[in-house]
Amino acid sequence: MAEILDDRGRGDTRRKPGGGVRLFALVSWPSFLVAALAEMVFFSVVSPRELYLLGEPVYFSPVATYSIGFFGFWCATGASSLLTAWLSEKLPIR
């Protein structure tokens, strides 16, 4: 695509990410923020020692539980963001 020029014939100095990068940023970042918040709220209320995994008490170290919890939250919020991005992308009417 041709470079976009302003009315004085100069190129736009702004950098714009391509679609893939933009989608990645749009999906991963808000979900990261919300996952971080969810992690904070969840684990400030629930102690990792009180969790059960498939009927057995969680045997990981607390740091491992927090980490797995965070990535769990991130996966969930990421899936939601991805779905939202996809749906709004396919939105027939703006």
Place this chain on the structure above:
Amino acid sequence: MAAGPSPGGNTPAPAVKRARVIPIVEAASEEGDLYAARLKIQPRSIQGRFNTVRWAMVWLTQLLFYGLAWVPWSGRQAVLFDLAERKFYIFGLVLWPQDVVYLALLLIISALGLFLVTAVAGRVWCGYACPQSVYTEIFMWIERRIEGDRSARLKLDASPLGMRKIGLRSAKHGAWAILALWTGFTFVGYFTPIRELAAGVSVGTVGSWEGFWMLFYAAFTYIFAGHMREQVCKYMCPYARFQGVMFDPDTLIVSYDTARGEPRGSRRKAAEGLPVGDCVDCEWCVQVCPTGIDIRNGLQYECIGCALCIDACDQVMDKVGRPRGLIAYSTERSQLEGKPAHESWREVLAHILRPRVILYSSLLLFICSGFAWALFTRVPVKVNVMRDRASLAREVEGGKIENVYRLRIMNTTELPRRFALDVEGIPGAAIEDMREIEVEAAGSRDISVRVRVDAEVLAPGSHPVYFNLQAVDAPDVRVHEKASFLQPR
């Protein structure tokens, strides 16, 4: 100029490639714009008042971040968010999971503070204090030291890959990686005692999750500050999008004085007798901009309010012998009224004291006082009472009913403490084998307590009973905790 897609960047996809399933309305879309080639911004470095303030903020925030983790406090790390033990140490304060309300209050205070600052002074947070700006600045400084100034970097970008380019690029990425790793290490050092962590790193025995988080945060820093830079502010930051609702006509913004500057043009044009304004169209304001915008196009959401264009323009105005302030901090109202932003302190105050600001400030003051009060009157001991589920109420010798409770006593001070426990609420209720309970500094202790009541006193059912825990050495350190006593018959 080194246009074209940067290495690893996406090839610009033509807009027609996007699948639009039901084209009911032909949208006058700007999508093409969004898919334009990605241009790397190579900002010109500039000296000046606002640059000095920015660097002062870099030093302040980073000395705090890198330094605070190493500060000791009565035999431990002064600031440590000990996740494994679920205790937060902040100097003399030890917060337990029960203190989550303080965390919530702190978050509310931060948000309100941001609202207030934004209403008064626009995006000063973005320009001066946001970690994204601060790390980008540090990473750009490294880049400048290694690859040279703006023109040298543009030349390097355009030059073919050779030994010199490979050398400079490796040096830059190496330096970035070292800084990023140190940042990751410091970050994890706030959650795991940093001295133990340092010892672990030096002999290679760091826990796998600690190691993972160090690398994760380092990669984060490296990618965000080294590669993504202004794109984070433009495409990813929620605050950049909603700050508009906190702006009003009296909010400070970096703005170009169009009336004075236009029509822009070189001095030569002026010599030829053409009408020109004060703007000499040198484009320094564009070249210094870390987000690559032209402030002369008016207020744009990409502007992070760093004011480097003011520094640049002031220098140029000095050179061409015109007064400073062609680009300056101003407000929408002053611009509409066509006068300089602030002529006297009275006017400045009139700008600042407006309903929005007063509302934010009073809310902030209210919540801050609440926070301070809650912290000040916080009783440094907590008790959780749980009925022992294993042994229900039972009848014991002497016609008494016994209930067993498990008490967790948490001492949130940093000194060991002895406590006395008694029970009230039911006539004749007494604790069996009661002794003073000693709880270690910033520790907790679980005890089993047997409460006995004469069977005749109570009707069958559940009755409220209260535990009083009293520190032996301090009369004001006491808690009153409710439980229920079960009379089975």
